Amino acid sequence: MNENGSPSYKPHALLSINGLGVQLGEHVLVRDVSLQVRPGTVHCLVGDSGSGKTMTSLAIVGLLPHGSKVNGSISLANVHEDLVGLPRQRWADLRGRRIGYVGQNALGCLHPAYTVEFQLVEAIRRHQSLSAKQARATALAELAAVDLPDPERVAAARPAELSGGMCQRVALAIALSNRPSVLIADEPTTALDDETQENILTLIRSRAVVDGLGVLLITHDRQVVDDVADDVASIRDGVSTPGNKHTASPPRVRAARSAPAPDAVPALAVSGVSMTYGRTRRQRRNRPATLRDVSLSVDAGTTVGLIGRSGAGKTTLARIVAGILEPATGEVVIDGEAVAGPNRVDRRRKAGLVQYVFQDPFGSLNPRRSAVAQVAEPLVASGASAEEAEARALSMLTDVGLTPAQVDRRPTQLSGGQCQRVGIARALIRRPSVVVLDEPVSALDWSIRDEILSILGELQDDTGAAYLLIAHDRPLIEQQCDTIYEIADAELCQI
Known part of the structure; x- marks a missing residue:
């Protein structure tokens, strides 16, 4: 803590959030959230469902619901503007290129009428000067990097033809395809099996270390925090505090059922x-x-x-x-x-x-x-x-x-x-x-x-x-x- 009681952080942050507040109508969803994400690190934001984690992430990338009121400040390294109140066109330049975002609703982030290849190539060519052939090769490489089997088949599919976990990995591939300096990942592994989850977390961690990517990882899974976190902040009732205050209770064990009658018709x-x-x-x-x-x-x-x-x-x-x-x-x-x-x-x-x-x-x-x-x-x-x-x-x-x-x-x-x-x-x-x-x-x-x-x-x-x-x-x-x-x-x- 510094002299005025505010949190003190290590220098050279890629992303700095100070006193962030979000209000929607009469509801205060986030209040006084402060944290920093440094290059080459994974900063985990944990908290109970409804505590304000997702609203914090949406505020960072300028995707809050219409009518939201935002106060505080959000700054990005080498961007000489406060992200709070940034014009829509300026956000279009930053989002995807400087800040990658993986939403909790992966399927909702993808257009149902277009193939995965079309959407991934579009995102790549929006920010990079590549030919269609080069962009397609990059797209297939990104799909393979997120542990998707048969990238050619996945690229030709529409989102409705993929599982929830596969859509989640496609969204991650799009977010990483332009080599952003900051990745905001909101529950990126909730729909994944253990093996795939481990592979995705390894990929995120390696991108952070090798490329200097700063990651803000939002999760309620304490095991994910233990595996990848360099820094942890807890959020409760919209207020953030340093350290992991997230605890788990043992799962409920269901009582044994009596066997059905031998002649019973299955439901x-x-x-x-x-x-x-x-x-x-x-x-x-x-x-x-x-x-x-x-x-x-x-x-x-x-x-x-x-x-x-x-x-x-x-x-x-x-x-x-x-x-x-x-x-x-x-x-x-x-x-x-x-x-x-x-x-x-x-x-x-x-x-x-x-x-x-x-x-x-x-x-x-x-x-x-x-x-x-x-x-x-x-x-x-x-x-x-x-x-x-x-x-x-x-x-x-x-x-x-x-x-x-x-x-x-x-x-x-x-x-x-x-x-x-x-x-x-x-x-x-x-x-x-x-x-x-x-x-x-x-x-x-x-x-x-x-x-x-x-x-x-x-x-x-x-x-x-x-x-x-x-x-x-x-x-x-x-x-x-x-x-x-x-x-x-x-x-x-x-x-």
């Missing part, structure tokens, strides 16, 4: 499902299968876990179960009736019985509607009055950890973890028979993760719902699941 049965992505028949014929002859069943009141590397096909199977994708072959049966496959019934008859908690919480929510309105909507659609639906939605949002001040906010005014809680509340509000949980707690801090798992367990005890739980966190799967399957090389095996 969910998947038989012989295969899937290959491609926009034309020729593409599907020439590309490797994403799923090949996959079969599994989930009994009422039980939880089946699904693990596998990022891009293995876990989310593809989940979307087929939920009716979002149609399999090339095979069928999906819910409560004894086929809802996908040659003998399927009208899926509207099963509306509400299968619910999905998406891996991408931002993309699954309507940006124009409040949290409480979105959770109440399924009840209104099923015939409940507006008053009853709102009362039940408020109760459910309270159960998943949102405060009364947060329930009327829109998704852009919530953190990633808070949006994921809204998605969980919306999925559980109609007490479905089958719930597909695609990485339901990956964006949540340790303090709320145990609460969410407890809520999911209590609902299962009350309703006998069947859960298909998808995660890359193997200890979590082992603690929560009755049966575990792994997808590898497009095939499913029980472990």
Whole structure:
């Protein structure tokens, strides 16, 4: 500390933040955040979900929601202007070239209508004088550097054809493609399996050491902090303090379930499902299968876990179960009736019985509607009055950890973890028979993760719902699941 009580920092910072505050309407989201990021170092910013980490990162790169008020100062080395209040055109010159940014919502950062190659080449040529051929070669090299298998195939794909973890790595490749001096990475490894996460953290660390990159890494994962952090700041209720104040609680261990009756009909049965992505028949014929002859069943009141590397096909199977994708072959049966496959019934008859908690919480929510309105909507659609639906939605949002001040906010005014809680509340509000949980707690801090798992367990005890739980966190799967399957090389095996 210096004489006036302010934090003292080491010199030669690439990024300096002093007294940063962010206010949106009447809500103060960030207050008095101060930190510095030095070249060749990884500075971790940790804190609970909703503490202000993401709003801090958005303020640094000039992407705060419309109507936000910002005070304090943000300075970048060799830029003789305060980044607070910088004109839009000036930001367009700096963002991507001087500051790379990986948002928590990786899929939302990518344009759904364009291929990965188009978006990566566009970012490269925006800031570098390269020919189209040179930019394409650079793009493929960046995709390979972030541990994406078959960069040529990934480059030709659109974001919807990739898993959440693959989209996250594409966003990182775009952020690093112009060799920025500062990288802002907001939860860059939440959707990745352990092996891929280690590779990505190694890449970020090596870029910092070799290229002198300054990294501000935002995370709630204490293991990530232990692995890569040179400096740590904790943020709580929008206020930053030096040092790691982030603690973890042990995960909830689910109680053992009694075995189902021998003649019981499974709540969910998947038989012989295969899937290959491609926009034309020729593409599907020439590309490797994403799923090949996959079969599994989930009994009422039980939880089946699904693990596998990022891009293995876990989310593809989940979307087929939920009716979002149609399999090339095979069928999906819910409560004894086929809802996908040659003998399927009208899926509207099963509306509400299968619910999905998406891996991408931002993309699954309507940006124009409040949290409480979105959770109440399924009840209104099923015939409940507006008053009853709102009362039940408020109760459910309270159960998943949102405060009364947060329930009327829109998704852009919530953190990633808070949006994921809204998605969980919306999925559980109609007490479905089958719930597909695609990485339901990956964006949540340790303090709320145990609460969410407890809520999911209590609902299962009350309703006998069947859960298909998808995660890359193997200890979590082992603690929560009755049966575990792994997808590898497009095939499913029980472990």
